[in-house]
Amino acid sequence: MKIKDKRYDDYKPAGKRFRQAFFRFCVYGSLLIAAEVAFYTVTKIARSIPFAELLFHFTREVDPALGLNHVWSVPIKTLFGQSSLYMFFVYGAICVFGLEPACRWMKRKDVPALLRGVAYAFLIMAAECALGFILKLATGYDIWFYASDGAIFRYTSLAIAPFWYVCGILSENLMNLIDSLDEMKLSAYGLDDDSGEASAEKDRIVILSDVHIGKRNADGSPAGWFYGMYEIYLTVILYKISMNKHVRELVFLGDFFDTWMYPVEEKPETVREIVAKWQDSPLMVPLLQCIEKFDAVWYIPGNHDMHVKQEDLDLLSSRGKRITLTSSYKFNAHASLLTGCDIHLEHGNDADFFNAPDHDADTVQGMPFGYFVSRLISAAPDFDYEATFRSSYRMAMLAEAQSFVSGKSGATAASGESRAITDKEKGLGHRFIELFVDTLVDFANSKRGERDRIGNDTPIQMPESYSPTTVGEVKTRYSSLLGEWLENHKTYMFAAAGKSGLDTYARKKFGSVKWSLWLKRLFAPIRNDMIVVMGHTHYGKIERVMNREKQGVYANTGCVCQNSKQSGVRWVEIRKSAIGWYVKLERL
Numbered sequence: 017m018k019i020k021d022k023r024y025d026d027y028k029p030a031g032k033r034f035r036q037a038f039f040r041f042c043v044y045g046s047l048l049i050a051a052e053v054a055f056y057t058v059t060k061i062a063r064s065i066p067f068a069e070l071l072f073h074f075t076r077e078v079d080p081a082l083g084l085n086h087v088w089s090v091p092i093k094t095l096f097g098q099s100s101l102y103m104f105f106v107y108g109a110i111c112v113f114g115l116e117p118a119c120r121w122m123k124r125k126d127v128p129a130l131l132r133g134v135a136y137a138f139l140i141m142a143a144e145c146a147l148g149f150i151l152k153l154a155t156g157y158d159i160w161f162y163a164s165d166g167a168i169f170r171y172t173s174l175a176i177a178p179f180w181y182v183c184g185i186l187s188e189n190l191m192n193l194i195d196s197l198d199e200m201k202l203s204a205y206g207l208d209d210d211s212g213e214a215s216a217e218k219d220r221i222v223i224l225s226d227v228h229i230g231k232r233n234a235d236g237s238p239a240g241w242f243y244g245m246y247e248i249y250l251t252v253i254l255y256k257i258s259m260n261k262h263v264r265e266l267v268f269l270g271d272f273f274d275t276w277m278y279p280v281e282e283k284p285e286t287v288r289e290i291v292a293k294w295q296d297s298p299l300m301v302p303l304l305q306c307i308e309k310f311d312a313v314w315y316i317p318g319n320h321d322m323h324v325k326q327e328d329l330d331l332l333s334s335r336g337k338r339i340t341l342t343s344s345y346k347f348n349a350h351a352s353l354l355t356g357c358d359i360h361l362e363h364g365n366d367a368d369f370f371n372a373p374d375h376d377a378d379t380v381q382g383m384p385f386g387y388f389v390s391r392l393i394s395a396a397p398d399f400d401y402e403a404t405f406r407s408s409y410r411m412a413m414l415a416e417a418q419s420f421v422s423g424k425s426g427a428t429a430a431s432g433e434s435r436a437i438t439d440k441e442k443g444l445g446h447r448f449i450e451l452f453v454d455t456l457v458d459f460a461n462s463k464r465g466e467r468d469r470i471g472n473d474t475p476i477q478m479p480e481s482y483s484p485t486t487v488g489e490v491k492t493r494y495s496s497l498l499g500e501w502l503e504n505h506k507t508y509m510f511a512a513a514g515k516s517g518l519d520t521y522a523r524k525k526f527g528s529v530k531w532s533l534w535l536k537r538l539f540a541p542i543r544n545d546m547i548v549v550m551g552h553t554h555y556g557k558i559e560r561v562m563n564r565e566k567q568g569v570y571a572n573t574g575c576v577c578q579n580s581k582q583s584g585v586r587w588v589e590i591r592k593s594a595i596g597w598y599v600k601l602e603r604l
């Protein structure tokens with residue numbers, strides 16, 4: 017079955033398509049003529065910079081009869097450049113008739129960026145060579161030619177291939193912007209619905225995650241990550257979903273509620289208590305409508321709502337229907353049977369160094385280390401996890417090396433070499449945790465008053481059914497966590513929470529890499545054997561996977577809460593059309 021991505025162009029009359037293509041032609045031509053004028057100064061500067069000069073090992077000149085090659089000897093400080101108006105047509109044609117269709121085709125086929133860049137370079141070089149000949153025939157002059165080694169038919173050169181490679185990859189950003197505007201129009205006009213308005217078949221599964229509904233201050237001031245406009249955004253999204261007659265099931269894919277983002281001196285609320293505090297919120301009306309209308313509403317926990325219980329969710333029941341608490345394993349089996357397509361949904365924290373379930377005995381009451389990270393910096397969302405992780409790891413390695421040299425390392429070789437290695441890793445892990453927690457505490461204290469500062473003896477109020485602990489106790493645990501990550505190559509917290517933090521983990525769900533299958537599928541009709549959806553990263557995206565045992569789509573839901581990684585709020589829909597199941601990333 018062939019799955020064709022719809023574009024807004026497909027719905028336009030021919031005249032409008034031509035006018036808009038001509039507009040893009042003019043935009044490309046104008047921008048790139050300006051770029052060519054700047055090209056001379058940029059090239060002269062780059063040739064004086066080590067390594068950067070490798071991209072500019074070419075000699076590009078114009079016909080000597082025109083007497084314009086002295087531009088290369090003009091002082092850099094004049095910022096002088098030149099171009100021919102013919103280049104307006106050259107650049108416009110290359111982009112509209114070459115790069116745009118090539119970019120869309122390769123993105124659909126999951127062609128790696130490395131190969132896309134190579135394809136762009138050769139495409140630009142081929143067009144450069146052909147158009148150079150045409151202009152020579154039309155004008156009698158060489159509007160450009162290459163005099164350096166590696167020149168091909170005079171009008172292009174292997175020496176400029178790296179430069180065109182970089183230009184092709186950078187041009188994708190503009191093409192992606194054009195396509196994103198296309199998608200917004202499709203959604204705004206309701207043209208992204210493949211099922212057709214005549215049919216009322218329920219053929220969609222909607223997935224929403226990372227809302228982080230938690231603490232609610234009586235005065236309406238920000239608390240946690242869900243506040244202010246995000247309450248309105250969620251209300252609008254739920255109304256939009258509830259009124260869609262094609263939706264069959266709704267899935268909350270983890271962290272819909274948040275029982276983690278509470279200061280250490282405050283006892284975290286249960287989901288039951290959170291629901292009670294938000295009962296008068298406008299979002300409750302469309303949420304209950306969704307529960308009433310859909311065949312099922314599912315709840316798959318993440319890490320910030322790991323304590324959710326079915327009785328908590330039963331408070332949101334309506335007309336005998338409720339939100340059903342389930343696991344990824346159970347839901348995936350159900351969804352795969354329902355769709356006939358291999359569906360895999362999970363929150364994504366299992367791939368997270370800090371937030372994966374931790375069954376090791378060296379924990380604080382079975383809580384993942386990330387729980388205490390969130391508690392310590394709950395009032396400081398701008399904390400830089402990445403810099404802190406790297407700094408703590410380097411300092412721990414240095415401290416362990418110094419201990420080893422001085423003979424005070426915690427390693428005990430008597431029990432065998434493998435045991436000695438384990439002890440070293442635990443020693444390193446212990447120092448890492450100490451350094452990391454100390455950095456958290458210092459950062460948290462910078463946001464607190466003098467009387468509210470945190471120390472080793474500061475109690476940490478724990479949730480219902482847990483005993484209070486202290487900051488100092490947290491520092492003495494989790495010593496095996498770093499060693500486990502080093503052994504299993506797990507993703508540590510800042511990477512898993514980054515924009516692409518779950519990409520590798522998600523792609524592994526499609527099986528092992530098989531480039532022979534990718535080559536076979538490259539010119540075959542697109543089909544989805546598998547659909548993988550995750551959350552956790554707070555960065556919505558869709559990627560096609562074609563170089564693994566199964567081909568399909570990986571999508572991330574994004575979030576509906578405070579987020580510095582991506583503007584707007586997002587969710588995912590798995591849809592059925594006459595040609596198969598596919599994924600749509602929606603945005604409000």
